[in-house]
Amino acid sequence: MADEPNPVVSIIMPVKDGQRFVAQAIESVLAQTYTNFELIIVNDGSTDISAKIIEQYASIDNRIKFISLENNYGVSVARNKGIELAIGRHISFIDSDDIMAPELIERMLKINEITGAEIVLANYTLSLKELSKGDNLPKVLSPINAVSNMLYQKKGFDSALFAKLIDCNLLKDSQFAPGIRYEDLLFLPEIYLKANKIAKIDGRLYYYRRNHDGFMCDNSRKHLDLLYVTEKLRQDLFPKYPILEKALIHRRFSALMNILKRCYKNGLKLDINNKSLIINEIKQLVPMALKDSNARMKNRLGAVLALSGIPILKFAMKCS
Numbered sequence: 001m002a003d004e005p006n007p008v009v010s011i012i013m014p015v016k017d018g019q020r021f022v023a024q025a026i027e028s029v030l031a032q033t034y035t036n037f038e039l040i041i042v043n044d045g046s047t048d049i050s051a052k053i054i055e056q057y058a059s060i061d062n063r064i065k066f067i068s069l070e071n072n073y074g075v076s077v078a079r080n081k082g083i084e085l086a087i088g089r090h091i092s093f094i095d096s097d098d099i100m101a102p103e104l105i106e107r108m109l110k111i112n113e114i115t116g117a118e119i120v121l122a123n124y125t126l127s128l129k130e131l132s133k134g135d136n137l138p139k140v141l142s143p144i145n146a147v148s149n150m151l152y153q154k155k156g157f158d159s160a161l162f163a164k165l166i167d168c169n170l171l172k173d174s175q176f177a178p179g180i181r182y183e184d185l186l187f188l189p190e191i192y193l194k195a196n197k198i199a200k201i202d203g204r205l206y207y208y209r210r211n212h213d214g215f216m217c218d219n220s221r222k223h224l225d226l227l228y229v230t231e232k233l234r235q236d237l238f239p240k241y242p243i244l245e246k247a248l249i250h251r252r253f254s255a256l257m258n259i260l261k262r263c264y265k266n267g268l269k270l271d272i273n274n275k276s277l278i279i280n281e282i283k284q285l286v287p288m289a290l291k292d293s294n295a296r297m298k299n300r301l302g303a304v305l306a307l308s309g310i311p312i313l314k315f316a317m318k319c320s
Contacts, residue, residue, distance in 0.1 A: 007038040007063070009105055009165070010088030014078035015041060018096035019048040021209065026057050026064075028099040034106035040065045040082045045072030050096075076176035076183050079161075083171055091168050093161045099207040101131045107205060108165035111138045117199035118167035119146075119192060123156050124206040134203025144243060146198040147189045151233075151247035152294050153254060156200060159185040163206035170194045181225040185251075189237060221269065223262055227278075230255040246288070250295050253285045257302045264317040282306050 011029055015022055029039050041064060043051050051068055058064040067081060083091065090112070094100055108120040115138055125131060141149070149157035161184045170191050176183045192198060230252045237244055256278050262268035263275065270278070289295055289303035305313040 007036055007088045009034070009037040009090045009092060009109070010082075010086030010168070011037055011039045011092045011094060011105070012079060012082030012086065013039065013041045013094050013096055014044055014075050014082065015046060015050050015054065015096040016044040016072060016075070016078075017046045017048045017050060019046075019050045019053060021097035022050055023053055023057070025094060025096050025098055026054070028102075029094060030057075030061060030063075031102050032100065032105045033102050034109060037105060038063050038065055038086070038088060040067070040085055042078040042082050043068040044075065044078040045069055074178055076178045076180070080175050080178075083175075086168065089168055091166045091171060092164065094206075095162055095208075097209045097211060098162060099128065099131075099209070101133075101203075101205040101207070103133055103203075104163070104205040105165070107133065107201060107203060111199050111201055112165060114138070115140050115197065115199045117197045118170055118195040119198045120165040121146075121156070121198065121200045122163040122203055122205045123201075124158070124160070124163045124208045125204040126208060126210055128207050130204055131207060132204045134201055134205075136202045138199040138201050141198050141200065143192045143195050143198060144241065146200075147192050147237075147241075148244060148247045148294075150188065150192070151244065151251040153251070153296055156202075159188055160208070161188070162208065166191060167195070180228065181222045182229045185226075186229045186232060189233065193237075193241070223259060223268060224274075226255045227259060246292050246294065249285060249288050250292060250299060253282070253289050253303070254296075254299055256282050256285070257299070260313075261317040261320070264314050265320070279310055 013025060041054050043054065054066050058066045065085060067085065069078065069081070079093065090109070092105065104122060108122060111117065111120045117140060146157065150159055174190060176187050234248045234252060238248055259268070260278055260282065263270050283306065286303045286306050289299050305316050
């Protein structure tokens with residue numbers, strides 16, 4: 001593969017005001033043990049010095065393609081632009097504040113060759129010290145099982161886009177929905193279900209940097225997009241894949257509990273009507289959450305608390 005004239009892998013990195021960590025992210029890509037790749041960096045209207053930092057790296061390594069968008073259109077548009085420009089047979093993604101282990105791309109490509117899986121999943125870690133190759137044989141799953149594990153939020157089956165290798169043909173006619181959050185959760189099931197098989201490796205080969213000032217830790221009303229995404233997943237997937245019904249209900253219940261906790265504990269502002277609708281839907285889904293043997297313990301506990309009464313659930317959420 002290394003002798004092919006075109007890059008085998010296209011790695012896409014959207015950047016928005018990433019001056020603090022973007023150099024580390026770029027260097028982790030350039031340090032990959034597999035070298036026949038292109039790194040497509042899409043600057044999504046940064047107002048800091050991110051562009052200057054990226055330009056310096058692009059000037060010394062011709063594997064870097066750097067594109068600047070005039071305005072901040074959001075990560076979905078930036079990723080769509082990267083996919084449009086990609087010429088590799090496989091696509092991988094990295095966030096501009098994260099780090100790839102040096103062996104990540106080589107390991108995923110090797111698993112792709114061994115198993116023929118169009119999608120290869122690796123694990124991530126929240127600690128640089130825990131980056132590891134892993135030694136176990138890959139686990140090969142059907143697309144349905146992989147999507148089910150994602151919806152059930154099983155360990156190692158996250159809905160984040162990073163630490164994955166995806167056959168470029170699966171991305172044809174698919175785009176990230178612009179203007180919404182939790183876009184990965186909406187995007188990935190569609191892509192998984194286009195594949196014939198998916199492989200999972202045990203190595204922690206990607207460092208995800210948790211940003212305590214970022215979106216996942218704030219009280220933005222954009223978190224309500226999670227309710228839109230989980231409802232759209234139910235509408236889109238259940239008619240075609242009724243076998244996923246319980247998993248879709250589980251993910252919906254989890255989303256409702258997430259938003260209610262953000263309201264009670266973190267100060268997310270909800271009007272009385274929205275809060276009432278969320279509480280009523282939680283009550284409706286409690287019996288199914290309790291009966292589902294695949295549901296994660298966190299959801300079951302939440303269902304028990306909701307069954308005990310909303311005041312008790314509110315107290316537990318504030319204290320957790």
